Amino acid sequence: MAKIVVDVMLKPEILDPQGNAVASALPRLGFTFAKSVRQGKRFEIEIDGEPTAAQLAEVEKAAEILLSNPVIENFVVRVEK
Amino acid sequence: MRVGVITFPGTLDDRDAARAVVAGGAEAVSLWHGDADLKSVDAVVLPGGFSYGDYLRCGAISRFAPVMQSVIEVANKGMPVLGICNGFQVLCESHLLPGALTRNSDLHFLCRDQEIEVINNQTAWTNSFKQGEKIVIPLKNGEGSFQCDDQTLLMLEGEGRVVARYVGENPNGSRNLIAGITNAKGNVVGLMPHPEHAINELTGPSAQGLGFFTSILNAMVK
Numbered sequence: 174m175a176k177i178v179v180d181v182m183l184k185p186e187i188l189d190p191q192g193n194a195v196a197s198a199l200p201r202l203g204f205t206f207a208k209s210v211r212q213g214k215r216f217e218i219e220i221d222g223e224p225t226a227a228q229l230a231e232v233e234k235a236a237e238i239l240l241s242n243p244v245i246e247n248f249v250v251r252v253e254k
Numbered sequence: 255m256r257v258g259v260i261t262f263p264g265t266l267d268d269r270d271a272a273r274a275v276v277a278g279g280a281e282a283v284s285l286w287h288g289d290a291d292l293k294s295v296d297a298v299v300l301p302g303g304f305s306y307g308d309y310l311r312c313g314a315i316s317r318f319a320p321v322m323q324s325v326i327e328v329a330n331k332g333m334p335v336l337g338i339c340n341g342f343q344v345l346c347e348s349h350l351l352p353g354a355l356t357r358n359s360d361l362h363f364l365c366r367d368q369e370i371e372v373i374n375n376q377t378a379w380t381n382s383f384k385q386g387e388k389i390v391i392p393l394k395n396g397e398g399s400f401q402c403d404d405q406t407l408l409m410l411e412g413e414g415r416v417v418a419r420y421v422g423e424n425p426n427g428s429r430n431l432i433a434g435i436t437n438a439k440g441n442v443v444g445l446m447p448h449p450e451h452a453i454n455e456l457t458g459p460s461a462q463g464l465g466f467f468t469s470i471l472n473a474m475v476k
Contacts, residue, residue: 183356187401188427190361239318242311242347244354245401 175224176253177232181241182213216240217253224252255280255474257467258295260325260341262287262316266303267338267450274450275299278467290320297334297378297470298325300341302395302448312355312397313343322348334378334470335442339395342434342444351435351444352410353402358395359427367459368393368447369421370433374414377440378473382465388421389462391452393433398446400428400435410435417443 183189189211196210216236220228232250241248257275259282261268272282283295287305292298306315316322322344329335329350337345345351358364369390372383383389402410407429410416417434424431426446434445449463 186403187356188359188399190357190359190427194361239310239314242314242354244346244352244403245356 175220175222177218177220177224177229177250178253179216179218179232179236179240179248179250180213181216181236181246181248182211183245184247187245214240255297255471256283256293256295257281257470258283258285258292258298260285260287260298260300260321262303262305262319262344264304264307265301265340267301267448268303270448271299271301271338271450274453274463274467277453277464279471280467285321287316287319287321290324292321292324292328296474298328298336299450300325300335300337300344301450302339302341305340305344308340308397311343311347312340313345313347316340316344317347326350329437329442332439332441334473336379336466336470337442337444338448338450339398339446342446343397345442345444350442351437352406353400353435355397355446356399356401357397358399358425363394363396364398364425365394366392366425368425368433370418370447371421372418374417374436374440376414377417377436377443377469379443379445379466379469380417381472382469389452389465390459391447391449391463392459393425393447395426395446398426398428400432400446402429413438418445418447 192210192212257280275282419431449466452458452463
């Protein structure tokens, strides 16, 4: 069994109010390391066996059609060992 | 004239939208998300709410509902379609309208009476208004910030496709104060604030929202 991970992030130019809220909460808790924070989504997809190139292409397609909105988001597909 | 009002799981404003359609002088026809049959309607309203619990992204799941496949087909052929709030989000996710609606810039769910200016009164849904007419209707949403890239924004502004703008302070971070837009043909309109809640002064801030529902009759008569 393998796990395919799709990370979806807002495009850099799109305002991320949630990330900004997290960034401003961190120093209030004494964490001063963050210059900025962006918040995204992570999808974990389990499949039987090792993923084939065709399966990964299908996941890419699904990420583009459903998991992300290409107008405001970018995504990255990777296989997690 | 028959105007369909779609109900998705989690839709809230279908009853008010149907009432507004009737108040505007048309027959309201209930349409169900799981049924691709549009029941011979002449126009469609996608009402507000939280379809599919806003899971994934607002409107992202609704886009693939059987009824939406029919709506996309007829909208591309010119049938008037109005998406209000969540309906606007569904229209953007369906690529019937450009751009996307994202979280309000201050993260608050807003629920208030909002003044908007009708910028384009040539659409199927806004021809009852004067150009530049200012009206007050409710605004109630958490993800109402209209976003798009610079090129799309220039196109919308250049082609006169901004239908309405917020008046005064920007309530949600929308680019260029955009409250509503239309497609190139002017038959599909997406609007963040809620005209269907402002058809009677007894229950709304004004009766000015009714203009959207009388416009559709004018559009059909022409």
